[in-house]
Amino acid sequence: MTDAAITIRALNKHFGDYHALRDIDLGVRQGETLVICGPSGSGKSTLIRCINGLEAYSSGVVEVLGLQVGDNTQILDRVRKRVGMVFQNFNLFPHMTVLENCVLPQIRALGRERGAARLEAMAQLTAMHVETHAGKYPDQISGGQQQRVALARALCLKPEIMLFDEPTSALDPEMISEVLDVIQDLARADMTIVCVTHEMGFARAVADRVILMAEGRIVEEGTPDQIFTNPQHPITRDFIGAIHS
Amino acid sequence: MAETMPDTLIGAMAPPVIRSGPAAWLRKHFFATWYDAVFSVLFAVLIVWVLQALLQWTVIDAIWRVENRDLCTREAGACWAVIESRGRLILFGLYPFDEQWRSTLACLAIIVTIALSCLPAFWSFKRLPALWIAGFGIFVLLMRGGFAGLPLVTSEQWGGLSLTLFIFSGVVVIGMPLAVLFALARRSSLPVIAKSFGFFIDIVRSLPLLALLFAAAVVVPLLLPDALAGNKLMRVVVAFAIFFAAYQAEIIRAGLQSIPNGQGEAAVALGMPYWSRVIDILLPQAFRNTLPSTINQAVITFKETSIVTIIGFFEVMASGNAAIGNGEWGNQYVEVYVFLALIYFVFVFGLSRYGAWLEQRMRLGHD
Ligand SMILES: Nc1ncnc2c1ncn2[C@@H]1O[C@H](COP(=O)(O)OP(=O)(O)OP(=O)(O)O)[C@@H](O)[C@H]1O
Ligand SMILES: [Mg+2]
Secondary structure (H helix, E strand, O other): OOOEEEEEEEEEEEEOOEEEEEEEEEEEEOOOEEEEEOOOOOOHHHHHHHHOOOOOOOEEEEEEOOEEOOOOHHHHHHHHHHEEEEOOOOOOOOOOOHHHHHHHHHHHHHOOOHHHHHHHHHHHHHHOOOHHHOOOOHHHOOHHHHHHHHHHHHHOOOOOEEEEEOOOOOOOHHHHHHHHHHHHHHHHOOOEEEEEOOOHHHHHHHOOEEEEEEOOEEEEEEOHHHHHHOOOOHHHHHHHHHHHO | OOOOOOHHHHHHHOOOOOOOOHHHHHHHHHOOOHHHHHHHHHHHHHHHHHHHHHHHHHHHOOEOOHHHHHHOOOOOOOEOHHHHHHHHHHHHOOOOHHHHHHHHHHHHHHHHHHHHHOOHHHOOOOHHHHHHHHHHHHHHHHHHOOOOOOOOOOHHHOEHHHHHHHHHHHHHHHHHHHHHHHHHHHOOOOHHHHHHHHHHHHHHHHOOHHHHHHHHHHHHHHHOOHHHHOOHHHHHHHHHHHHHHHHHHHHHHHHHHOOOHHHHHHHHHOOOOHHHHHHHHHHHHHHHHOHHHHHHHHHHHHHHHHHHHHHOOEEHHHHHHHHHHOOOOHHHHHHHHHHHHHHHHHHHHHHHHHHHHHHHHHHOOOO
């Protein structure tokens, strides 16, 4: 399991004049769980969005599962079918039931039959412990449940890599663990995971590696222990201190 | 909205003791202060007086049958005899008298088609087009005839209510997909497309509808060969549809803009293709967000259909004018207009109620 799942080299991203990502080099191995943290505006979301082509980059190389993420829409399509993503705000489709949220993408992205898609959807919803809400609409269930539905929806496509952008930041504190628990299960099952989060307990429990970003750069990289108990870089120290307090 | 008093005022003036029951309710809403009481009494008297006068005119003093038409004087009540005598002219226009049953059936076919397409069960890309092709097909076959012993009636002779409904539904059925197309094109990531459609929409919106319909009826046949120009009614409906689409496109665009970016992004991240993102994710939410404006646009369009009179079509309004125009019933124009107003009211009010029902249904989440 040492094949590279994601390889990023000399990645730069500009928003107009603003230099959001500066010379990022990063590799993620198959089955690895990588946690990204860092202060607001440091470019974490931008980086993770470059991996599945939600954001176009200015220069550099992004290679995912051997495919070059770039302008080629056919390749982008293939990448997106193999890379799942979960957002801070869930982004469930409000006009569809929970079940339909999980069924429709399978039909549209993979061309699956509706019957097979329903079976898969129910299996994933069950794995996320939200199968009893299949017939409800997203605004009828709690935030924690919505996020688990969003995860089930992504997993229905059988992705090889999962991207999480602050999956628990929009949740009430009592719902955070129910979401982190299912992500943890996923990590234990050897899914390749890139997760932006500030949940240190979670990072310690599941991360193989933590990177810390500031001002568009990766400023520190190491095991959770190294980063959280013995940070080297001054920005890391400030940041760890801030989320501890 | 207009009949409710501002809550703050009532709240401030209301007595501290809250009692229930009709008396307390009346007191709270109509007699909270002395000037409330004065206005309430004044309006009550006014309303009773108006209602009584209306009832007197429309029912009690009314003359109903053509036999009694000599009794129709200025002093008498409504002379509904005019409707008995001219009703068919109003409803069918110049359509041949003996064939008017066909117009009735065609009218019913369109009404049934409209009603069915209002049901969410029919909202699919297979059912809706199939339904409208069938609806328009039956309409045109019945109205036009020319087969199986049915005499041919060309569209110049179509008229009355069935023509109004045909124009209205034709405009909406052609105009709505066009509007979606215009809205998407205006949001295109290719600046050339976005700019040119924006320009086109703005031009159409700044032209008077009448000018557009005139151009379609009179100018287009001069420019195009006969085979391409089609018949006049078709051209007018298409021009009207483009006009409708220009306005509706802006409504849809506003609806698309109100959808959070995350919706489209989630769909992209899930690998859903462009057409599916538009059809499954964005458009349903855009329509849902703009339902009141969309219904409003349909209502305006229904009322505007009467403008086709000017280019020689006898829709229901023109037929009404014809019914009083020949002198015999010239004094009964009020009755005829009341009758016309009722016809419009049935459809427009139906549309508004439908809009309210849809909104309610969507608020409950059941799409
Ligand atoms: N679409 C955009 N246009 C212009 N600037 C942008 C855009 N998206 C992000 N930025 C800028 O890029 C920088 C990095 O943004 P990014 O969202 O990646 O930060 P982040 O680390 O995810 O922050 P947070 O913790 O607040 O989510 C920010 O300064 C932001 O203002
Ligand atoms: Mg972010």
